[in-house]
Amino acid sequence: MPREPRFDPLFQPLKIGPVTAPNRFYQVPHCTGMGFAMPETLAAMRKVKAEGGWGVVCTEYCSMDPGSDDHPAPYATIWDQGDVRNMAKVASGVHAHGALAGIELWHGGFRSANLLSRVTPLGPISQLTATTPVQSARMDLSDIREYRRAHKAAALRAREAGFDIIYVYAAHTYLLAQFLNRNINQRDDGYGGSLEGRIRLVRELLDETKEAVGDTCAVAIRMEVDDEVTPGSDPRGEKRFLLESIRDVVDLFDLTISDYYQEMGVSRFHRQGSLEAHIAEMKKLVGKPVVSVGRYTSPEAMLNLIKSGITDLVGAARPSIADPFIPNKIRDGRLDDIRECIGCNICYASDGQGVPLRCTQNPSMGEEWRRGWHPEIVPAAPKRERALVVGAGPAGLEAALTLGRQGHEVILAEASRELGGRLLAETKLPGLQEWIRVRDYRAHQLSKLDNVTIYRESRMSAADVLEIGADHVLIATGSHWRKSGSGRHHLAGEPSFADPRTLSPDEIMAGKRPAPGPIVIFDDEEYYMASALAEMLAKEGLQVVYVTGAGIVSAWSVKTAEQSLVQARLIECGVEIIVSHSVEALAPQEAELACVYTGRTRRLPCAGFIPVTSREPDDALWRELSAEPDRFHSLQRVGDCKAPGHIAIAVHDGHRAARELGQPVVVKRDRPLVDAAE
Numbered sequence: 001m002p003r004e005p006r007f008d009p010l011f012q013p014l015k016i017g018p019v020t021a022p023n024r025f026y027q028v029p030h031c032t033g034m035g036f037a038m039p040e041t042l043a044a045m046r047k048v049k050a051e052g053g054w055g056v057v058c059t060e061y062c063s064m065d066p067g068s069d070d071h072p073a074p075y076a077t078i079w080d081q082g083d084v085r086n087m088a089k090v091a092s093g094v095h096a097h098g099a100l101a102g103i104e105l106w107h108g109g110f111r112s113a114n115l116l117s118r119v120t121p122l123g124p125i126s127q128l129t130a131t132t133p134v135q136s137a138r139m140d141l142s143d144i145r146e147y148r149r150a151h152k153a154a155a156l157r158a159r160e161a162g163f164d165i166i167y168v169y170a171a172h173t174y175l176l177a178q179f180l181n182r183n184i185n186q187r188d189d190g191y192g193g194s195l196e197g198r199i200r201l202v203r204e205l206l207d208e209t210k211e212a213v214g215d216t217c218a219v220a221i222r223m224e225v226d227d228e229v230t231p232g233s234d235p236r237g238e239k240r241f242l243l244e245s246i247r248d249v250v251d252l253f254d255l256t257i258s259d260y261y262q263e264m265g266v267s268r269f270h271r272q273g274s275l276e277a278h279i280a281e282m283k284k285l286v287g288k289p290v291v292s293v294g295r296y297t298s299p300e301a302m303l304n305l306i307k308s309g310i311t312d313l314v315g316a317a318r319p320s321i322a323d324p325f326i327p328n329k330i331r332d333g334r335l336d337d338i339r340e341c342i343g344c345n346i347c348y349a350s351d352g353q354g355v356p357l358r359c360t361q362n363p364s365m366g367e368e369w370r371r372g373w374h375p376e377i378v379p380a381a382p383k384r385e386r387a388l389v390v391g392a393g394p395a396g397l398e399a400a401l402t403l404g405r406q407g408h409e410v411i412l413a414e415a416s417r418e419l420g421g422r423l424l425a426e427t428k429l430p431g432l433q434e435w436i437r438v439r440d441y442r443a444h445q446l447s448k449l450d451n452v453t454i455y456r457e458s459r460m461s462a463a464d465v466l467e468i469g470a471d472h473v474l475i476a477t478g479s480h481w482r483k484s485g486s487g488r489h490h491l492a493g494e495p496s497f498a499d500p501r502t503l504s505p506d507e508i509m510a511g512k513r514p515a516p517g518p519i520v521i522f523d524d525e526e527y528y529m530a531s532a533l534a535e536m537l538a539k540e541g542l543q544v545v546y547v548t549g550a551g552i553v554s555a556w557s558v559k560t561a562e563q564s565l566v567q568a569r570l571i572e573c574g575v576e577i578i579v580s581h582s583v584e585a586l587a588p589q590e591a592e593l594a595c596v597y598t599g600r601t602r603r604l605p606c607a608g609f610i611p612v613t614s615r616e617p618d619d620a621l622w623r624e625l626s627a628e629p630d631r632f633h634s635l636q637r638v639g640d641c642k643a644p645g646h647i648a649i650a651v652h653d654g655h656r657a658a659r660e661l662g663q664p665v666v667v668k669r670d671r672p673l674v675d676a677a678e
């Protein structure tokens with residue numbers, strides 16, 4: 001189907017300095033967890049974005065030389081000719097689909113401890129690095145000269161590798177942002193102190209990059225439009241002054257704000273387009289192409305962005321991860337096929353853990369090269385067979401959809417009336433509504449497949465499954481929260497938790513409430529469930545005490561860039577927070593807590609108790625059927641019924657199980673190899 005003409009503005013080419021973007025879809029630089037160590041994985045992933053129609057595809061932050069490394073975090077490098085060869089594969093893959101390739105040259109300044117190179121970190125001042133108790137050396141004038149030389153050399157290598165847009169990266173608290181920051185940079189050597197002094201290095205780099213590569217490459221700057229010292233505004237007009245002083249030399253402004261927790265905002269706290277007000281103001285001053293982000297998944301919102309002139313390009317990281325094919329789907333009038341990002345930041349968490357990008361919505365993300373998975377194309381099965389999927393949570397839905405796309409005859413049986421499994425209850429928790437997109441996308445896609453039949457309100461017994469006589473059976477029956485307290489702290493559970501006051505998260509989500517009085521929530525899992533329950537109950541006016549063995553609320557969600565927001569929310573809701581303690585036992589009317597360091601105990605009044613510890617796989621059906629191995633070609637359990645985890649894991653497992661059904665499994669390993677010739 002051709003696109004609706006009203007979307008034409010999104011498909012207008014745009015001249016960016018000496019190059020031209022074919023459309024307005026711009027994948028901004030974003031981390032991947034792949035970096036220089038996984039060049040094939042990286043190149044294949046970026047190539048798929050271009051194939052999906054993104055007119056510009058950028059690298060993640062790319063270290064310009066060994067003078068700044070970000071180990072153990074994964075980052076790209078353009079240090080030498082080896083990197084030129086690797087990064088050329090990224091650029092050529094992007095070019096193969098008619099898109100422009102951008103590269104973000106990076107120096108961490110005093111944020112990075114240079115743990116790999118052991119080169120002394122440099123910064124505008126001598127300051128503690130972000131992760132290690134070591135300080136940077138204050139750059140002297142010769143260091144600044146050397147940095148400028150290295151940046152120019154890196155820009156030349158980037159051009160050699162084939163990149164079209166070269167960034168001067170002056171945001172996100174890295175080196176150039178440190179130079180710009182008036183609280184940090186009080187140097188008295190012409191590179192600090194006054195505003196003119198603080199912006200001098202940025203201007204010099206822009207000039208030198210332009211001079212080195214500007215005849216063929218666009219020069220971009222990534223910068224914040226608000227004042228780092230007073231985030232959210234620019235009361236002194238410093239950013240306005242900066243913009244005005246560099247706009248003659250910049251070909252593209254990639255604008256953001258200094259609050260990273262908003263820029264990278266999870267949907268629990270921030271909605272689509274939250275940066276618009278900030279960017280719109282500055283755009284008026286610029287007179288050059290502007291891109292910015294806002295987790296745009298709605299084609300209408302994208303169109304509005306361009307038509308209203310807030311930006312010239314629709315910047316995206318997460319939406320392009322969740323659906324690399326958004327541009328082509330809009331182009332082809334397939335709006336209902338868009339797989340919208342849910343704003344969970346599991347992608348960001350993967351990078352933080354140093355592993356290739358993964359995505360709750362898009363199971364093929366990071367698997368393009370390793371497993372050869374394409375986000376849109378599922379190869380037809382060699383032979384059409386009958387497959388039964390039991391359970392329509394994230395794992396079962398994804399498995400059924402993938403089997404259906406392979407051409408199998410699929411039956412999806414679900415005990416409830418509604419599809420979605422755990423999503424049904426969890427998306428009613430405060431802020432998690434957008435997560436229902438995991439269900440909605442799959443349910444809608446399934447409705448388009450004639451070869452998939454869905455039976456609702458059909459709780460399957462082993463006899464029912466055997467009666468259907470499918471060739472392949474996938475059991476995706478999920479899991480439930482344990483009430484025993486079994487988890488990290490009490491491996492075997494705690495007998496005193498077998499008490500009428502104990503309610504599981506499932507029971508609370510189903511609407512059950514304890515007797516009036518204080519409710520103690522024990523968060524042993526440390527992701528979103530306990531804090532979301534605490535928020536929900538506190539908002540109902542109940543007295544809630546949140547207890548965790550960690551030193552902070554919802555400790556794992558540091559990785560999803562929401563921990564500080566979660567903790568602030570619980571404080572605002574009046575939840576009493578007790579960290580570094582476990583709930584050891586329940587006593588009459590009380591809960592006994594113990595300090596995880598000293599073992600010292602204390603007691604709290606407790607009328608209700610919610611252990612958020614671990615979950616029990618609901619695998620009874622699978623176990624029963626396992627006794628009849630000869631009745632199927634294959635029987636497997638998938639998702640939480642195999643191993644409970646977060647939703648991304650269930651979706652990936654459902655996809656994997658279906659893709660690998662009857663197919664040879666190839667999982668390639670990306671690694672730098674020794675030189676066999678030496």
Ligand code: ADP
Nearest residue numbers: 391393394395415421422459460477478639640
């Ligand atoms: P996952 O995250 O692994 O997809 P969920 O818990 O979200 O797991 O979903 C499991 C789904 O399986 C639920 O919708 C549940 O109603 C369904 N289910 C559980 N047991 C049966 C059964 N015997 N027959 C059909 N559906 C079942």
Ligand code: SF4
Nearest residue numbers: 341342344345347359
């Ligand atoms: Fe969006 Fe979550 Fe996927 Fe990241 S992991 S792109 S936030 S759906």
